Amino acid sequence: MNTPAHSHPISGLILAGGLARRMGGLDKGLADYRARPMIVSVLERLRPQVSEVLINANRHQTQYAAFGHPVISDHITDFAGPLAGIAAGMRASRHALLLCVPCDAPLLAADLAPRLLAALLETDAEIAVASSAGQTQPVFCLCRTQLLPGLQQFLQQGGRKVDHWQNSIKCVHVRFDDASAFCNINTLDELEALAASDTYRAETGSSP
Numbered sequence: 487m488n489t490p491a492h493s494h495p496i497s498g499l500i501l502a503g504g505l506a507r508r509m510g511g512l513d514k515g516l517a518d519y520r521a522r523p524m525i526v527s528v529l530e531r532l533r534p535q536v537s538e539v540l541i542n543a544n545r546h547q548t549q550y551a552a553f554g555h556p557v558i559s560d561h562i563t564d565f566a567g568p569l570a571g572i573a574a575g576m577r578a579s580r581h582a583l584l585l586c587v588p589c590d591a592p593l594l595a596a597d598l599a600p601r602l603l604a605a606l607l608e609t610d611a612e613i614a615v616a617s618s619a620g621q622t623q624p625v626f627c628l629c630r631t632q633l634l635p636g637l638q639q640f641l642q643q644g645g646r647k648v649d650h651w652q653n654s655i656k657c658v659h660v661r662f663d664d665a666s667a668f669c670n671i672n673t674l675d676e677l678e679a680l681a682a683s684d685t686y687r688a689e690t691g692s693s694p
Contacts, residue, residue, distance in 0.1 A: 494583060494607070496599055498536035499575035500528055501568050501625060502589035503544040503560055513546050515589030517677060524671070527592035529553060535599035536585055540578055542571035567646045568625050569637065576634040585628045588670050592680075595667035601660055602628035611658040619665040624648040626668060 502515035515525035539555040550557045558578045560570040602614040616626040
């Protein structure tokens with residue numbers, strides 16, 4: 487694994503701790519995509535951008551550990567959402583910067599880390615968040631791990647929405663032109679549609 491800037495090493499966190507209710511409880515990171523678990527595609531795109539990878543999972547931890555990276559679980563019980571996973575990642579990170587991505591984004595942008603890092607440093611922000619097609623992508627973000635105490639307080643006060651927390655701190659948004667890099671999958675129908683799409687064929691070289 488590498489880092490976008492040797493003087494600013496980054497820990498990568500894959501968020502796989504949700505219940506995936508819209509997928510009937512299927513663990514999205516382990517769902518079949520390109521004849522292998524979907525998280526493998528995310529790992530392949532994330533590894534070159536960071537110095538270490540962490541996986542946040544609250545079930546099937548043994549299966550996730552088989553991918554060769556530390557698996558961490560939420561400190562808050564009852565599946566409290568992505569923010570609980572981000573807090574767990576901040577605790578476990580070996581570096582001052584944490585790049586967060588969901589486990590269901592197999593077309594993850596290959597330049598996500600360097601572009602978010604550049605914006606973070608240029609603006610002296612506390613967190614850099616991706617946006618595309620006019621929409622903010624809150625769980626695709628690069629944050630300073632020193633934010634952990636404030637995030638813990640936000641969670642303890644009942645806060646759960648990622649964008650609400652991000653809007654409460656110094657945040658910079660970074661626009662990406664390729665919206666497909668953020669097409670995270672929430673249903674089995676969406677998974678099948680992506681596999682049949684032109685974007686999928688371009689990525690894999692497969693035929694319709």
